[in-house]
Amino acid sequence: MPQVKCSVANCQYWAAGNNCNADQINIEVDEHANMNFNEEFAGENFNSNHQDRASKESNTCCHTFKKKS
Numbered sequence: 001m002p003q004v005k006c007s008v009a010n011c012q013y014w015a016a017g018n019n020c021n022a023d024q025i026n027i028e029v030d031e032h033a034n035m036n037f038n039e040e041f042a043g044e045n046f047n048s049n050h051q052d053r054a055s056k057e058s059n060t061c062c063h064t065f066k067k068k069s
Contacts, residue, residue, distance in 0.1 A: 003019065004019065004020040004022075004025055005018050005020070006018060006019065006020040006062075008062075008065060010067055011064075011066060011067065012067065012068045012069075013064060013065075014068075024064065025064050026063040026064045027063065027064075028052070028063050029053075029060055029061075030054075030059050030061055
């Protein structure tokens with residue numbers, strides 16, 4: 001798996017060195033930023049065939065985030 005860097009230290013998947021240690025990374029376009037994924041891990045809803053296009057990287061958001069308890 002490629003190395004994924006993340007600076008969101010209050011995420012459950014954040015690891016030392018600003019690394020993401022999640023098994024799967026889920027990214028959506030901002031248009032879907034407020035979608036509510038009720039599963040423990042958002043991956044279930046990313047198995048559909050829907051596809052979106054982002055015009056630039058700032059139009060994307062990470063749905064892998066899970067706040068540390």
